Amino acid sequence: MKRGTQLFxxxxxxxxxxxxxxxxxxxxNQELTVLVWSHFIPDVDEVLxxxxxxxxxxxxxTVRIDTIAHKQFVSKKAAEAQARSGHDxxxxxxxxxxxxxxxxxxxSDLVGDLNQQYGGLIPLAAETCQVKGxxxxxxxxxxxxxxxxxxxxxxxxxxxxxxxxxDVLRIGTKLKxxxxxxxxxxxxxxxxxxxxxxxxxxxxxxxxxxxxxxTT
Numbered sequence: 517m518k519r520g521t522q523l524f525x526x527x528x529x530x531x532x533x534x535x536x537x538x539x540x541x542x543x544x545n546q547e548l549t550v551l552v553w554s555h556f557i558p559d560v561d562e563v564l565x566x567x568x569x570x571x572x573x574x575x576x577x578t579v580r581i582d583t584i585a586h587k588q589f590v591s592k593k594a595a596e597a598q599a600r601s602g603h604d605x606x607x608x609x610x611x612x613x614x615x616x617x618x619x620x621x622x623x624s625d626l627v628g629d630l631n632q633q634y635g636g637l638i639p640l641a642a643e644t645c646q647v648k649g650x651x652x653x654x655x656x657x658x659x660x661x662x663x664x665x666x667x668x669x670x671x672x673x674x675x676x677x678x679x680x681x682x683d684v685l686r687i688g689t690k691l692k693x694x695x696x697x698x699x700x701x702x703x704x705x706x707x708x709x710x711x712x713x714x715x716x717x718x719x720x721x722x723x724x725x726x727x728x729x730x731t732t
Contacts, residue, residue, distance in 0.1 A: 546577050546578070547577070547578040547579075547580060548572075548577055548578065548579045548580070548604050548605070549579075549580045549582065549602075549603040549604050549605070550568065550579065550580065550581050550582065550603060550604065550605040550606075550607075551582050551583075551584065551592070551593075551596075551602070551603040551605070551606045551607065552564070552581065552582075552583055552584075552606075552607040553583065553584055553585065553586040553589040553607060554583040554584060554585055554586065555583075561581075561583050564581055565581045568580075568581045582603065589607075589609075593606055593612075597616055597619055600619070607656075608645070608653045608656075610644070611644070612653065613644065613645055613646070613647050613652040613653045614647055616652075617647045617648075617652060620647075620652040620653070621652075622650045622651065622652065623651050623652065623653070623654055624650050624651040626651075626654060627645070627651040627654055627655070628651075630654070637655055638658065640658065641655040641658075665677050669691060669696050670687060670691075672694065673687065673690035673691055673693075673694060674690075675687045675690065684698065
C-alpha cells in the first residue's frame with residue numbers, strides 16, 4: 517500500500533512543514549488528511565493549518581488538518597486503526613509506534629533525511645519512534661516537564677535534589693521516616709488531574725500538600 521493512502525499513525529506533520537517530498541503522493545489535487553489534537557491555544561491550530569495550506573500549494577496537493585479534543589483523541593485513533601481507514605497522518609503520542617507497529621509505514625528514509633539536514637536527534641527520539649530498528653514515527657517536538665521540588669524538606673534530611681532514581685529512593689526513604697513520604701501518581705487522576713499541576717504526578721510530598729491516588 518502506498519504511503520499516501522496507508523494509515524499513518526506517526527508524527528509526519530514535521531515533514532510537511534519542512535517541505536520534505538512526500539514520495540508516492542504524485543497526483544495533482546490529491547488530498548492528504550492529517551489528524552492532531554486541538555491545541556489549548558486555538559491560534560496554534562490555525563497557524564498549523566496555514567502551514568499545511570502553504571505546503572499544499574508548493575507540492576500540488578491538498579492538505580486537510582483536522583483537530584479533535586485530546587480527551588477523544590485516543591479513542592478516535594484506536595477506531596481508525598481498528599477500521600484500517602481514516603486519516604493518512606495521525607499525531608503520535610507516547611508508545612503509539614509500539615502499539616500500532618503493524619499499521620505503520622517505515623519512514624526511516626524520511627527521518628534519515630531530516631536527521632542529516634537539521635543536525636541530529638536526541639536519544640529519546642529513537643526510544644519513542646523506533647520499533648525493531650525501523651522508524652515508525654517522525655519526531656515532531658519535545659518539551660521537558662521540570663519538577664518543582666520542596667528543597668526545604670529535602671534539606672531537612674541532609675540531602676540535595678535528586679539526579680537519579682537511586683537518589684529518589686534514598687531521599688524518599690529518609691523523607692518517609694519524618695512523615696513526608698514521596699508519593700507517585702501512576703494512574704489516571706480524573707477529575708483531580710484537571711486542577712492539579714503536572715508536578716503532582718511526580719514528587720507530591722515534596723511539592724503539594726494534597727495526596728494523589730497511588731503511593732509507593
